[in-house]
Amino acid sequence: MAIAVVFFFWGTPLYRNQRPAGSPLTRIAQVLVASVRKWQVHVPEDISLLHELTDKESAIVGSRKMEHSNQFKFLDKACVETETDKTVGLINPWRLCTVTQVEELKSIVRLLPLWAGGIIFSTVYGQMSTMFVLQGNTLDPHIGPHFKIPAASLSIFDTLSVIVWVPFYDRILVPLVRRITGRERGFTQLTRMGIGLVISIFAMVAAGLLEVARLHIIHRDNLYDSRDYIPMSIFWQVPQYFLVGAAEVFTFIGQLEFFYDQAPDAMRSMCSALSLTTVSLGMYLSSLLVTIVTNITARNGKLGWIPDNLNRGHLDYFFWLLAIMSFVNFLLYLLIAKWYNYKKMADDLEETKLEDAYEKH
Structure with a gap:
Protein backbone atom coordinates (compact mmCIF):
# COMPACT_ATOMS: atom_id res chain seq x y z
CA MET A 1 0.00 0.00 0.00
CA ALA A 2 2.90 2.37 0.72
CA ILE A 3 4.31 1.72 -2.76
CA ALA A 4 0.84 2.31 -4.24
CA VAL A 5 0.56 5.66 -2.44
CA VAL A 6 3.98 6.74 -3.76
CA PHE A 7 3.02 5.84 -7.32
CA PHE A 8 -0.32 7.63 -6.92
CA PHE A 9 1.24 10.93 -5.90
CA TRP A 10 4.04 10.53 -8.46
CA GLY A 11 1.47 10.25 -11.26
CA THR A 12 -0.87 12.99 -9.99
CA PRO A 13 0.89 15.89 -11.82
CA LEU A 14 0.58 13.98 -15.10
CA TYR A 15 -3.20 13.66 -14.83
CA ARG A 16 -5.36 16.00 -16.93
CA ASN A 17 -8.18 17.31 -14.78
CA GLN A 18 -11.40 18.38 -16.44
CA ARG A 19 -12.88 21.52 -14.95
CA PRO A 20 -16.17 20.99 -13.10
CA GLU A 104 -28.95 14.22 -20.36
CA LEU A 105 -31.82 13.24 -18.09
CA LYS A 106 -33.26 10.90 -20.72
CA SER A 107 -29.89 9.14 -20.94
CA ILE A 108 -29.86 8.59 -17.18
CA VAL A 109 -33.45 7.27 -17.20
CA ARG A 110 -32.57 4.84 -20.00
CA LEU A 111 -29.59 3.56 -18.00
CA LEU A 112 -31.55 2.94 -14.78
CA PRO A 113 -33.25 -0.35 -15.83
CA LEU A 114 -29.88 -1.76 -16.92
CA TRP A 115 -28.39 -0.53 -13.67
CA ALA A 116 -31.11 -2.34 -11.70
CA GLY A 117 -30.37 -5.57 -13.57
CA GLY A 118 -26.80 -5.46 -12.30
CA ILE A 119 -27.97 -5.69 -8.68
CA ILE A 120 -29.02 -9.35 -9.04
CA PHE A 121 -25.69 -10.14 -10.68
CA SER A 122 -23.86 -8.49 -7.77
CA THR A 123 -25.90 -10.65 -5.39
CA VAL A 124 -24.53 -13.74 -7.13
CA TYR A 125 -21.04 -12.24 -7.03
CA GLY A 126 -21.40 -11.66 -3.29
CA GLN A 127 -21.84 -15.38 -2.61
CA MET A 128 -18.08 -15.87 -2.96
CA SER A 129 -17.51 -14.18 0.38
CA THR A 130 -20.56 -15.65 2.10
CA MET A 131 -22.26 -18.92 1.13
CA PHE A 132 -19.32 -20.30 -0.85
CA VAL A 133 -17.15 -19.94 2.26
CA LEU A 134 -19.74 -21.59 4.50
CA GLN A 135 -20.01 -24.44 2.02
CA GLY A 136 -16.23 -24.75 1.79
CA ASN A 137 -15.85 -24.90 5.58
CA THR A 138 -17.53 -28.33 5.54
CA LEU A 139 -15.30 -29.77 2.77
CA ASP A 140 -11.86 -31.36 3.06
CA PRO A 141 -9.25 -28.56 2.72
CA HIS A 142 -6.13 -30.76 2.79
CA ILE A 143 -3.43 -30.52 0.12
CA GLY A 144 -1.17 -33.41 0.95
CA PRO A 145 -0.69 -34.65 4.53
CA HIS A 146 0.38 -31.38 6.18
CA PHE A 147 -1.12 -28.38 4.37
CA LYS A 148 -4.69 -27.05 4.51
CA ILE A 149 -6.16 -24.25 2.40
CA PRO A 150 -8.72 -22.02 4.17
CA ALA A 151 -12.14 -21.91 2.51
CA ALA A 152 -12.02 -18.12 2.16
CA SER A 153 -8.71 -18.34 0.26
CA LEU A 154 -10.39 -20.25 -2.54
CA SER A 155 -11.49 -16.89 -3.97
CA ILE A 156 -8.01 -16.81 -5.51
CA PHE A 157 -9.55 -18.92 -8.28
CA ASP A 158 -11.90 -16.05 -9.05
CA THR A 159 -8.86 -13.80 -9.45
CA LEU A 160 -7.08 -16.41 -11.60
CA SER A 161 -10.22 -16.72 -13.72
CA VAL A 162 -10.19 -12.96 -14.36
CA ILE A 163 -6.46 -13.08 -15.20
CA VAL A 164 -7.16 -15.85 -17.73
CA TRP A 165 -10.36 -14.44 -19.22
CA VAL A 166 -9.26 -10.81 -19.78
CA PRO A 167 -6.45 -11.61 -22.27
CA PHE A 168 -8.52 -14.44 -23.79
CA TYR A 169 -11.40 -12.04 -24.37
CA ASP A 170 -9.24 -9.22 -25.79
CA ARG A 171 -6.77 -11.27 -27.85
CA ILE A 172 -8.78 -14.26 -29.04
CA LEU A 173 -12.54 -13.87 -28.57
CA VAL A 174 -12.93 -10.26 -29.79
CA PRO A 175 -10.91 -10.73 -33.03
CA LEU A 176 -12.84 -13.92 -33.73
CA VAL A 177 -16.25 -12.31 -33.19
CA ARG A 178 -15.14 -9.19 -35.08
CA ARG A 179 -14.79 -11.28 -38.24
CA ILE A 180 -18.38 -12.43 -37.87
CA THR A 181 -20.12 -9.23 -36.74
CA GLY A 182 -17.86 -6.65 -38.39
CA ARG A 183 -17.89 -4.55 -35.20
CA GLU A 184 -14.65 -3.09 -33.86
CA ARG A 185 -15.34 -4.37 -30.34
CA GLY A 186 -16.69 -7.72 -31.53
CA PHE A 187 -19.66 -7.85 -29.20
CA THR A 188 -21.85 -4.89 -28.44
CA GLN A 189 -21.57 -3.81 -24.82
CA LEU A 190 -25.13 -4.97 -24.15
CA THR A 191 -24.32 -8.41 -25.59
CA ARG A 192 -21.19 -8.64 -23.47
CA MET A 193 -23.14 -7.91 -20.29
CA GLY A 194 -25.83 -10.41 -21.28
CA ILE A 195 -23.24 -13.19 -21.71
CA GLY A 196 -21.99 -12.48 -18.19
CA LEU A 197 -25.53 -12.76 -16.81
CA VAL A 198 -25.91 -16.18 -18.46
CA ILE A 199 -22.58 -17.37 -17.01
CA SER A 200 -23.70 -16.25 -13.54
CA ILE A 201 -26.69 -18.59 -13.82
CA PHE A 202 -24.36 -21.51 -14.46
CA ALA A 203 -22.20 -20.45 -11.50
CA MET A 204 -25.19 -20.85 -9.19
CA VAL A 205 -26.13 -24.14 -10.85
CA ALA A 206 -22.58 -25.42 -10.26
CA ALA A 207 -22.76 -24.39 -6.58
CA GLY A 208 -26.17 -26.05 -6.23
CA LEU A 209 -25.01 -29.32 -7.82
CA LEU A 210 -21.98 -29.41 -5.52
CA GLU A 211 -24.24 -28.91 -2.52
CA VAL A 212 -26.52 -31.75 -3.69
CA ALA A 213 -23.47 -34.04 -3.96
CA ARG A 214 -22.26 -32.91 -0.52
CA LEU A 215 -25.62 -33.61 1.12
CA HIS A 216 -25.74 -37.01 -0.61
CA ILE A 217 -22.45 -37.99 1.05
CA ILE A 218 -23.72 -36.73 4.42
CA HIS A 219 -26.90 -38.78 4.06
CA ARG A 220 -25.03 -41.85 2.84
CA ASP A 221 -22.48 -41.84 5.67
CA ASN A 222 -24.81 -40.42 8.33
CA LEU A 223 -22.56 -37.41 8.97
CA TYR A 224 -25.29 -35.00 10.02
CA ASP A 225 -23.70 -34.08 13.34
CA SER A 226 -20.08 -34.71 12.41
CA ARG A 227 -17.65 -31.94 13.31
CA ASP A 228 -15.00 -33.27 10.92
CA TYR A 229 -14.64 -32.46 7.25
CA ILE A 230 -16.68 -34.66 4.97
CA PRO A 231 -14.72 -36.89 2.52
CA MET A 232 -15.02 -34.46 -0.39
CA SER A 233 -12.24 -32.16 -1.59
CA ILE A 234 -12.75 -28.41 -1.27
CA PHE A 235 -11.37 -28.06 -4.80
CA TRP A 236 -14.74 -29.18 -6.16
CA GLN A 237 -15.66 -25.54 -5.53
CA VAL A 238 -13.18 -24.32 -8.16
CA PRO A 239 -15.70 -24.46 -11.09
CA GLN A 240 -18.17 -22.13 -9.38
CA TYR A 241 -15.43 -19.64 -8.48
CA PHE A 242 -14.06 -19.83 -12.03
CA LEU A 243 -17.51 -19.21 -13.52
CA VAL A 244 -18.09 -16.19 -11.29
CA GLY A 245 -14.75 -14.78 -12.45
CA ALA A 246 -15.70 -15.29 -16.10
CA ALA A 247 -19.07 -13.60 -15.52
CA GLU A 248 -17.25 -10.73 -13.81
CA VAL A 249 -15.10 -10.11 -16.91
CA PHE A 250 -18.15 -9.97 -19.16
CA THR A 251 -20.67 -8.14 -16.97
CA PHE A 252 -18.73 -5.89 -14.57
CA ILE A 253 -16.21 -4.64 -17.12
CA GLY A 254 -18.86 -4.42 -19.84
CA GLN A 255 -21.17 -2.50 -17.52
CA LEU A 256 -18.48 0.01 -16.55
CA GLU A 257 -17.58 0.59 -20.21
CA PHE A 258 -21.23 0.85 -21.20
CA PHE A 259 -22.13 3.39 -18.51
CA TYR A 260 -19.09 5.50 -19.34
CA ASP A 261 -19.77 5.36 -23.09
CA GLN A 262 -23.51 6.05 -22.85
CA ALA A 263 -23.26 8.73 -20.19
CA PRO A 264 -23.58 12.37 -21.31
CA ASP A 265 -20.18 14.06 -21.58
CA ALA A 266 -20.62 16.07 -18.37
CA MET A 267 -22.06 13.15 -16.38
CA ARG A 268 -19.47 10.42 -16.95
CA SER A 269 -18.08 10.50 -13.43
CA MET A 270 -21.55 10.25 -11.95
CA CYS A 271 -22.61 7.40 -14.26
CA SER A 272 -19.39 5.48 -13.61
CA ALA A 273 -20.06 5.78 -9.89
CA LEU A 274 -23.68 4.77 -10.48
CA SER A 275 -22.58 1.53 -12.16
CA LEU A 276 -20.44 0.64 -9.14
CA THR A 277 -23.32 1.10 -6.68
CA THR A 278 -24.78 -2.16 -8.01
CA VAL A 279 -22.06 -4.00 -6.05
CA SER A 280 -23.07 -2.52 -2.71
CA LEU A 281 -26.79 -2.91 -3.37
CA GLY A 282 -26.18 -6.52 -4.45
CA MET A 283 -24.52 -7.21 -1.10
CA TYR A 284 -27.45 -5.65 0.74
CA LEU A 285 -29.88 -7.74 -1.32
CA SER A 286 -27.89 -10.87 -0.48
CA SER A 287 -28.21 -10.12 3.24
CA LEU A 288 -31.91 -9.39 2.82
CA LEU A 289 -32.47 -12.68 0.97
CA VAL A 290 -30.74 -14.65 3.72
CA THR A 291 -32.91 -12.94 6.34
CA ILE A 292 -36.14 -13.55 4.40
CA VAL A 293 -35.28 -17.17 3.57
CA THR A 294 -34.30 -17.89 7.18
CA ASN A 295 -37.48 -16.33 8.59
CA ILE A 296 -39.76 -18.19 6.15
CA THR A 297 -38.09 -21.62 6.15
CA ALA A 298 -37.38 -21.75 9.88
CA ARG A 299 -40.99 -21.32 11.01
CA ASN A 300 -42.75 -23.77 13.33
CA GLY A 301 -39.51 -25.07 14.81
CA LYS A 302 -37.97 -26.14 11.48
CA LEU A 303 -34.23 -25.79 10.94
CA GLY A 304 -34.71 -23.98 7.63
CA TRP A 305 -32.49 -23.91 4.55
CA ILE A 306 -29.49 -22.25 6.21
CA PRO A 307 -29.17 -23.47 9.83
CA ASP A 308 -25.99 -23.22 11.90
CA ASN A 309 -25.32 -26.86 11.04
CA LEU A 310 -25.37 -26.86 7.21
CA ASN A 311 -25.35 -30.65 7.20
CA ARG A 312 -28.98 -30.55 8.32
CA GLY A 313 -29.99 -27.69 6.03
CA HIS A 314 -30.63 -27.19 2.34
CA LEU A 315 -28.12 -24.63 1.10
CA ASP A 316 -28.71 -26.06 -2.37
CA TYR A 317 -32.24 -24.60 -2.31
CA PHE A 318 -30.75 -21.14 -1.73
CA PHE A 319 -28.46 -21.60 -4.73
CA TRP A 320 -31.43 -22.75 -6.85
CA LEU A 321 -33.31 -19.63 -5.76
CA LEU A 322 -30.43 -17.41 -6.90
CA ALA A 323 -30.20 -19.34 -10.19
CA ILE A 324 -33.92 -18.76 -10.83
CA MET A 325 -33.64 -15.08 -9.90
CA SER A 326 -30.65 -14.74 -12.25
CA PHE A 327 -32.59 -16.42 -15.07
CA VAL A 328 -35.59 -14.11 -14.61
CA ASN A 329 -33.20 -11.15 -14.41
CA PHE A 330 -31.65 -12.23 -17.73
CA LEU A 331 -35.07 -12.43 -19.42
CA LEU A 332 -35.91 -8.93 -18.20
CA TYR A 333 -32.49 -7.78 -19.37
CA LEU A 334 -33.25 -9.02 -22.89
CA LEU A 335 -36.43 -6.94 -22.97
CA ILE A 336 -34.63 -3.85 -21.65
CA ALA A 337 -31.72 -4.26 -24.07
CA LYS A 338 -34.17 -4.51 -26.99
CA TRP A 339 -35.94 -1.34 -25.82
CA TYR A 340 -32.74 0.63 -25.23
CA ASN A 341 -31.84 3.47 -27.61
CA TYR A 342 -28.19 4.50 -27.80
CA LYS A 343 -27.42 8.17 -27.27
CA LYS A 344 -26.79 10.32 -30.35
CA MET A 345 -24.39 13.24 -30.37
CA ALA A 346 -24.77 16.14 -32.79
CA ASP A 347 -21.13 15.76 -33.89
CA ASP A 348 -21.70 12.10 -34.73
CA LEU A 349 -24.76 12.97 -36.81
CA GLU A 350 -22.84 15.61 -38.76
CA GLU A 351 -20.03 13.14 -39.45
CA THR A 352 -22.56 10.57 -40.69
CA LYS A 353 -24.14 13.13 -43.05
CA LEU A 354 -20.73 14.10 -44.42
CA GLU A 355 -19.81 10.45 -44.96
CA ASP A 356 -23.11 9.79 -46.77
CA ALA A 357 -22.61 12.85 -48.96
CA TYR A 358 -19.05 11.78 -49.79
CA GLU A 359 -20.20 8.27 -50.73
CA LYS A 360 -22.94 9.66 -52.99
CA HIS A 361 -20.44 12.01 -54.63
Whole structure:
Protein backbone atom coordinates (compact mmCIF):
# COMPACT_ATOMS: atom_id res chain seq x y z
CA MET A 1 0.00 0.00 0.00
CA ALA A 2 2.90 2.37 0.72
CA ILE A 3 4.31 1.72 -2.76
CA ALA A 4 0.84 2.31 -4.24
CA VAL A 5 0.56 5.66 -2.44
CA VAL A 6 3.98 6.74 -3.76
CA PHE A 7 3.02 5.84 -7.32
CA PHE A 8 -0.32 7.63 -6.92
CA PHE A 9 1.24 10.93 -5.90
CA TRP A 10 4.04 10.53 -8.46
CA GLY A 11 1.47 10.25 -11.26
CA THR A 12 -0.87 12.99 -9.99
CA PRO A 13 0.89 15.89 -11.82
CA LEU A 14 0.58 13.98 -15.10
CA TYR A 15 -3.20 13.66 -14.83
CA ARG A 16 -5.36 16.00 -16.93
CA ASN A 17 -8.18 17.31 -14.78
CA GLN A 18 -11.40 18.38 -16.44
CA ARG A 19 -12.88 21.52 -14.95
CA PRO A 20 -16.17 20.99 -13.10
CA ALA A 21 -19.20 21.83 -15.23
CA GLY A 22 -21.64 22.32 -12.38
CA SER A 23 -23.67 19.76 -10.51
CA PRO A 24 -25.40 17.21 -12.77
CA LEU A 25 -28.03 16.76 -10.07
CA THR A 26 -28.92 20.44 -10.35
CA ARG A 27 -29.40 20.13 -14.11
CA ILE A 28 -31.59 17.04 -13.60
CA ALA A 29 -33.70 18.93 -11.06
CA GLN A 30 -34.08 21.87 -13.45
CA VAL A 31 -35.47 19.63 -16.21
CA LEU A 32 -37.93 17.99 -13.82
CA VAL A 33 -39.12 21.32 -12.39
CA ALA A 34 -39.46 22.92 -15.84
CA SER A 35 -41.39 19.87 -17.15
CA VAL A 36 -43.83 19.97 -14.25
CA ARG A 37 -44.31 23.73 -14.62
CA LYS A 38 -45.19 23.28 -18.30
CA TRP A 39 -47.26 20.12 -17.96
CA GLN A 40 -50.06 21.73 -19.98
CA VAL A 41 -47.75 22.93 -22.79
CA HIS A 42 -47.99 21.10 -26.12
CA VAL A 43 -44.72 19.75 -27.56
CA PRO A 44 -44.43 20.76 -31.25
CA GLU A 45 -44.00 18.06 -33.88
CA ASP A 46 -41.13 20.04 -35.41
CA ILE A 47 -38.23 19.38 -33.02
CA SER A 48 -36.28 22.30 -34.48
CA LEU A 49 -38.66 24.56 -32.52
CA LEU A 50 -37.35 23.17 -29.22
CA HIS A 51 -34.93 25.40 -27.36
CA GLU A 52 -31.22 24.88 -28.11
CA LEU A 53 -28.27 27.18 -28.56
CA THR A 54 -27.68 28.17 -32.15
CA ASP A 55 -23.90 28.02 -31.99
CA LYS A 56 -21.95 24.78 -32.06
CA GLU A 57 -21.01 24.59 -28.39
CA SER A 58 -23.43 23.29 -25.80
CA ALA A 59 -24.66 25.43 -22.92
CA ILE A 60 -23.21 22.78 -20.56
CA VAL A 61 -19.47 23.23 -20.03
CA GLY A 62 -17.51 20.19 -21.17
CA SER A 63 -20.42 18.66 -23.07
CA ARG A 64 -21.23 18.32 -26.75
CA LYS A 65 -24.74 18.84 -28.05
CA MET A 66 -26.99 15.81 -28.01
CA GLU A 67 -29.59 14.94 -30.64
CA HIS A 68 -33.26 14.84 -29.69
CA SER A 69 -34.80 11.40 -28.99
CA ASN A 70 -38.48 10.46 -29.05
CA GLN A 71 -38.57 8.62 -25.72
CA PHE A 72 -39.97 10.24 -22.55
CA LYS A 73 -41.66 13.04 -24.46
CA PHE A 74 -43.08 14.55 -21.29
CA LEU A 75 -39.57 15.81 -20.47
CA ASP A 76 -39.50 17.66 -23.81
CA LYS A 77 -41.91 20.17 -22.28
CA ALA A 78 -38.91 21.60 -20.41
CA CYS A 79 -37.37 22.85 -23.66
CA VAL A 80 -40.57 24.30 -25.21
CA GLU A 81 -40.18 28.08 -25.37
CA THR A 82 -43.44 29.79 -24.37
CA GLU A 83 -44.48 33.42 -24.76
CA THR A 84 -43.61 33.98 -21.11
CA ASP A 85 -40.05 32.76 -21.71
CA LYS A 86 -39.71 35.15 -24.66
CA THR A 87 -40.95 38.21 -22.76
CA VAL A 88 -38.81 37.65 -19.67
CA GLY A 89 -35.58 38.18 -21.58
CA LEU A 90 -32.98 36.31 -19.53
CA ILE A 91 -33.43 32.53 -19.71
CA ASN A 92 -34.37 30.95 -16.40
CA PRO A 93 -32.99 27.35 -16.41
CA TRP A 94 -35.72 26.35 -13.94
CA ARG A 95 -38.31 27.22 -16.59
CA LEU A 96 -36.56 26.63 -19.92
CA CYS A 97 -33.87 24.03 -20.61
CA THR A 98 -31.93 23.16 -23.74
CA VAL A 99 -32.49 19.94 -25.72
CA THR A 100 -29.06 18.70 -24.61
CA GLN A 101 -29.95 19.20 -20.96
CA VAL A 102 -33.21 17.27 -21.40
CA GLU A 103 -31.38 14.51 -23.28
CA GLU A 104 -28.95 14.22 -20.36
CA LEU A 105 -31.82 13.24 -18.09
CA LYS A 106 -33.26 10.90 -20.72
CA SER A 107 -29.89 9.14 -20.94
CA ILE A 108 -29.86 8.59 -17.18
CA VAL A 109 -33.45 7.27 -17.20
CA ARG A 110 -32.57 4.84 -20.00
CA LEU A 111 -29.59 3.56 -18.00
CA LEU A 112 -31.55 2.94 -14.78
CA PRO A 113 -33.25 -0.35 -15.83
CA LEU A 114 -29.88 -1.76 -16.92
CA TRP A 115 -28.39 -0.53 -13.67
CA ALA A 116 -31.11 -2.34 -11.70
CA GLY A 117 -30.37 -5.57 -13.57
CA GLY A 118 -26.80 -5.46 -12.30
CA ILE A 119 -27.97 -5.69 -8.68
CA ILE A 120 -29.02 -9.35 -9.04
CA PHE A 121 -25.69 -10.14 -10.68
CA SER A 122 -23.86 -8.49 -7.77
CA THR A 123 -25.90 -10.65 -5.39
CA VAL A 124 -24.53 -13.74 -7.13
CA TYR A 125 -21.04 -12.24 -7.03
CA GLY A 126 -21.40 -11.66 -3.29
CA GLN A 127 -21.84 -15.38 -2.61
CA MET A 128 -18.08 -15.87 -2.96
CA SER A 129 -17.51 -14.18 0.38
CA THR A 130 -20.56 -15.65 2.10
CA MET A 131 -22.26 -18.92 1.13
CA PHE A 132 -19.32 -20.30 -0.85
CA VAL A 133 -17.15 -19.94 2.26
CA LEU A 134 -19.74 -21.59 4.50
CA GLN A 135 -20.01 -24.44 2.02
CA GLY A 136 -16.23 -24.75 1.79
CA ASN A 137 -15.85 -24.90 5.58
CA THR A 138 -17.53 -28.33 5.54
CA LEU A 139 -15.30 -29.77 2.77
CA ASP A 140 -11.86 -31.36 3.06
CA PRO A 141 -9.25 -28.56 2.72
CA HIS A 142 -6.13 -30.76 2.79
CA ILE A 143 -3.43 -30.52 0.12
CA GLY A 144 -1.17 -33.41 0.95
CA PRO A 145 -0.69 -34.65 4.53
CA HIS A 146 0.38 -31.38 6.18
CA PHE A 147 -1.12 -28.38 4.37
CA LYS A 148 -4.69 -27.05 4.51
CA ILE A 149 -6.16 -24.25 2.40
CA PRO A 150 -8.72 -22.02 4.17
CA ALA A 151 -12.14 -21.91 2.51
CA ALA A 152 -12.02 -18.12 2.16
CA SER A 153 -8.71 -18.34 0.26
CA LEU A 154 -10.39 -20.25 -2.54
CA SER A 155 -11.49 -16.89 -3.97
CA ILE A 156 -8.01 -16.81 -5.51
CA PHE A 157 -9.55 -18.92 -8.28
CA ASP A 158 -11.90 -16.05 -9.05
CA THR A 159 -8.86 -13.80 -9.45
CA LEU A 160 -7.08 -16.41 -11.60
CA SER A 161 -10.22 -16.72 -13.72
CA VAL A 162 -10.19 -12.96 -14.36
CA ILE A 163 -6.46 -13.08 -15.20
CA VAL A 164 -7.16 -15.85 -17.73
CA TRP A 165 -10.36 -14.44 -19.22
CA VAL A 166 -9.26 -10.81 -19.78
CA PRO A 167 -6.45 -11.61 -22.27
CA PHE A 168 -8.52 -14.44 -23.79
CA TYR A 169 -11.40 -12.04 -24.37
CA ASP A 170 -9.24 -9.22 -25.79
CA ARG A 171 -6.77 -11.27 -27.85
CA ILE A 172 -8.78 -14.26 -29.04
CA LEU A 173 -12.54 -13.87 -28.57
CA VAL A 174 -12.93 -10.26 -29.79
CA PRO A 175 -10.91 -10.73 -33.03
CA LEU A 176 -12.84 -13.92 -33.73
CA VAL A 177 -16.25 -12.31 -33.19
CA ARG A 178 -15.14 -9.19 -35.08
CA ARG A 179 -14.79 -11.28 -38.24
CA ILE A 180 -18.38 -12.43 -37.87
CA THR A 181 -20.12 -9.23 -36.74
CA GLY A 182 -17.86 -6.65 -38.39
CA ARG A 183 -17.89 -4.55 -35.20
CA GLU A 184 -14.65 -3.09 -33.86
CA ARG A 185 -15.34 -4.37 -30.34
CA GLY A 186 -16.69 -7.72 -31.53
CA PHE A 187 -19.66 -7.85 -29.20
CA THR A 188 -21.85 -4.89 -28.44
CA GLN A 189 -21.57 -3.81 -24.82
CA LEU A 190 -25.13 -4.97 -24.15
CA THR A 191 -24.32 -8.41 -25.59
CA ARG A 192 -21.19 -8.64 -23.47
CA MET A 193 -23.14 -7.91 -20.29
CA GLY A 194 -25.83 -10.41 -21.28
CA ILE A 195 -23.24 -13.19 -21.71
CA GLY A 196 -21.99 -12.48 -18.19
CA LEU A 197 -25.53 -12.76 -16.81
CA VAL A 198 -25.91 -16.18 -18.46
CA ILE A 199 -22.58 -17.37 -17.01
CA SER A 200 -23.70 -16.25 -13.54
CA ILE A 201 -26.69 -18.59 -13.82
CA PHE A 202 -24.36 -21.51 -14.46
CA ALA A 203 -22.20 -20.45 -11.50
CA MET A 204 -25.19 -20.85 -9.19
CA VAL A 205 -26.13 -24.14 -10.85
CA ALA A 206 -22.58 -25.42 -10.26
CA ALA A 207 -22.76 -24.39 -6.58
CA GLY A 208 -26.17 -26.05 -6.23
CA LEU A 209 -25.01 -29.32 -7.82
CA LEU A 210 -21.98 -29.41 -5.52
CA GLU A 211 -24.24 -28.91 -2.52
CA VAL A 212 -26.52 -31.75 -3.69
CA ALA A 213 -23.47 -34.04 -3.96
CA ARG A 214 -22.26 -32.91 -0.52
CA LEU A 215 -25.62 -33.61 1.12
CA HIS A 216 -25.74 -37.01 -0.61
CA ILE A 217 -22.45 -37.99 1.05
CA ILE A 218 -23.72 -36.73 4.42
CA HIS A 219 -26.90 -38.78 4.06
CA ARG A 220 -25.03 -41.85 2.84
CA ASP A 221 -22.48 -41.84 5.67
CA ASN A 222 -24.81 -40.42 8.33
CA LEU A 223 -22.56 -37.41 8.97
CA TYR A 224 -25.29 -35.00 10.02
CA ASP A 225 -23.70 -34.08 13.34
CA SER A 226 -20.08 -34.71 12.41
CA ARG A 227 -17.65 -31.94 13.31
CA ASP A 228 -15.00 -33.27 10.92
CA TYR A 229 -14.64 -32.46 7.25
CA ILE A 230 -16.68 -34.66 4.97
CA PRO A 231 -14.72 -36.89 2.52
CA MET A 232 -15.02 -34.46 -0.39
CA SER A 233 -12.24 -32.16 -1.59
CA ILE A 234 -12.75 -28.41 -1.27
CA PHE A 235 -11.37 -28.06 -4.80
CA TRP A 236 -14.74 -29.18 -6.16
CA GLN A 237 -15.66 -25.54 -5.53
CA VAL A 238 -13.18 -24.32 -8.16
CA PRO A 239 -15.70 -24.46 -11.09
CA GLN A 240 -18.17 -22.13 -9.38
CA TYR A 241 -15.43 -19.64 -8.48
CA PHE A 242 -14.06 -19.83 -12.03
CA LEU A 243 -17.51 -19.21 -13.52
CA VAL A 244 -18.09 -16.19 -11.29
CA GLY A 245 -14.75 -14.78 -12.45
CA ALA A 246 -15.70 -15.29 -16.10
CA ALA A 247 -19.07 -13.60 -15.52
CA GLU A 248 -17.25 -10.73 -13.81
CA VAL A 249 -15.10 -10.11 -16.91
CA PHE A 250 -18.15 -9.97 -19.16
CA THR A 251 -20.67 -8.14 -16.97
CA PHE A 252 -18.73 -5.89 -14.57
CA ILE A 253 -16.21 -4.64 -17.12
CA GLY A 254 -18.86 -4.42 -19.84
CA GLN A 255 -21.17 -2.50 -17.52
CA LEU A 256 -18.48 0.01 -16.55
CA GLU A 257 -17.58 0.59 -20.21
CA PHE A 258 -21.23 0.85 -21.20
CA PHE A 259 -22.13 3.39 -18.51
CA TYR A 260 -19.09 5.50 -19.34
CA ASP A 261 -19.77 5.36 -23.09
CA GLN A 262 -23.51 6.05 -22.85
CA ALA A 263 -23.26 8.73 -20.19
CA PRO A 264 -23.58 12.37 -21.31
CA ASP A 265 -20.18 14.06 -21.58
CA ALA A 266 -20.62 16.07 -18.37
CA MET A 267 -22.06 13.15 -16.38
CA ARG A 268 -19.47 10.42 -16.95
CA SER A 269 -18.08 10.50 -13.43
CA MET A 270 -21.55 10.25 -11.95
CA CYS A 271 -22.61 7.40 -14.26
CA SER A 272 -19.39 5.48 -13.61
CA ALA A 273 -20.06 5.78 -9.89
CA LEU A 274 -23.68 4.77 -10.48
CA SER A 275 -22.58 1.53 -12.16
CA LEU A 276 -20.44 0.64 -9.14
CA THR A 277 -23.32 1.10 -6.68
CA THR A 278 -24.78 -2.16 -8.01
CA VAL A 279 -22.06 -4.00 -6.05
CA SER A 280 -23.07 -2.52 -2.71
CA LEU A 281 -26.79 -2.91 -3.37
CA GLY A 282 -26.18 -6.52 -4.45
CA MET A 283 -24.52 -7.21 -1.10
CA TYR A 284 -27.45 -5.65 0.74
CA LEU A 285 -29.88 -7.74 -1.32
CA SER A 286 -27.89 -10.87 -0.48
CA SER A 287 -28.21 -10.12 3.24
CA LEU A 288 -31.91 -9.39 2.82
CA LEU A 289 -32.47 -12.68 0.97
CA VAL A 290 -30.74 -14.65 3.72
CA THR A 291 -32.91 -12.94 6.34
CA ILE A 292 -36.14 -13.55 4.40
CA VAL A 293 -35.28 -17.17 3.57
CA THR A 294 -34.30 -17.89 7.18
CA ASN A 295 -37.48 -16.33 8.59
CA ILE A 296 -39.76 -18.19 6.15
CA THR A 297 -38.09 -21.62 6.15
CA ALA A 298 -37.38 -21.75 9.88
CA ARG A 299 -40.99 -21.32 11.01
CA ASN A 300 -42.75 -23.77 13.33
CA GLY A 301 -39.51 -25.07 14.81
CA LYS A 302 -37.97 -26.14 11.48
CA LEU A 303 -34.23 -25.79 10.94
CA GLY A 304 -34.71 -23.98 7.63
CA TRP A 305 -32.49 -23.91 4.55
CA ILE A 306 -29.49 -22.25 6.21
CA PRO A 307 -29.17 -23.47 9.83
CA ASP A 308 -25.99 -23.22 11.90
CA ASN A 309 -25.32 -26.86 11.04
CA LEU A 310 -25.37 -26.86 7.21
CA ASN A 311 -25.35 -30.65 7.20
CA ARG A 312 -28.98 -30.55 8.32
CA GLY A 313 -29.99 -27.69 6.03
CA HIS A 314 -30.63 -27.19 2.34
CA LEU A 315 -28.12 -24.63 1.10
CA ASP A 316 -28.71 -26.06 -2.37
CA TYR A 317 -32.24 -24.60 -2.31
CA PHE A 318 -30.75 -21.14 -1.73
CA PHE A 319 -28.46 -21.60 -4.73
CA TRP A 320 -31.43 -22.75 -6.85
CA LEU A 321 -33.31 -19.63 -5.76
CA LEU A 322 -30.43 -17.41 -6.90
CA ALA A 323 -30.20 -19.34 -10.19
CA ILE A 324 -33.92 -18.76 -10.83
CA MET A 325 -33.64 -15.08 -9.90
CA SER A 326 -30.65 -14.74 -12.25
CA PHE A 327 -32.59 -16.42 -15.07
CA VAL A 328 -35.59 -14.11 -14.61
CA ASN A 329 -33.20 -11.15 -14.41
CA PHE A 330 -31.65 -12.23 -17.73
CA LEU A 331 -35.07 -12.43 -19.42
CA LEU A 332 -35.91 -8.93 -18.20
CA TYR A 333 -32.49 -7.78 -19.37
CA LEU A 334 -33.25 -9.02 -22.89
CA LEU A 335 -36.43 -6.94 -22.97
CA ILE A 336 -34.63 -3.85 -21.65
CA ALA A 337 -31.72 -4.26 -24.07
CA LYS A 338 -34.17 -4.51 -26.99
CA TRP A 339 -35.94 -1.34 -25.82
CA TYR A 340 -32.74 0.63 -25.23
CA ASN A 341 -31.84 3.47 -27.61
CA TYR A 342 -28.19 4.50 -27.80
CA LYS A 343 -27.42 8.17 -27.27
CA LYS A 344 -26.79 10.32 -30.35
CA MET A 345 -24.39 13.24 -30.37
CA ALA A 346 -24.77 16.14 -32.79
CA ASP A 347 -21.13 15.76 -33.89
CA ASP A 348 -21.70 12.10 -34.73
CA LEU A 349 -24.76 12.97 -36.81
CA GLU A 350 -22.84 15.61 -38.76
CA GLU A 351 -20.03 13.14 -39.45
CA THR A 352 -22.56 10.57 -40.69
CA LYS A 353 -24.14 13.13 -43.05
CA LEU A 354 -20.73 14.10 -44.42
CA GLU A 355 -19.81 10.45 -44.96
CA ASP A 356 -23.11 9.79 -46.77
CA ALA A 357 -22.61 12.85 -48.96
CA TYR A 358 -19.05 11.78 -49.79
CA GLU A 359 -20.20 8.27 -50.73
CA LYS A 360 -22.94 9.66 -52.99
CA HIS A 361 -20.44 12.01 -54.63
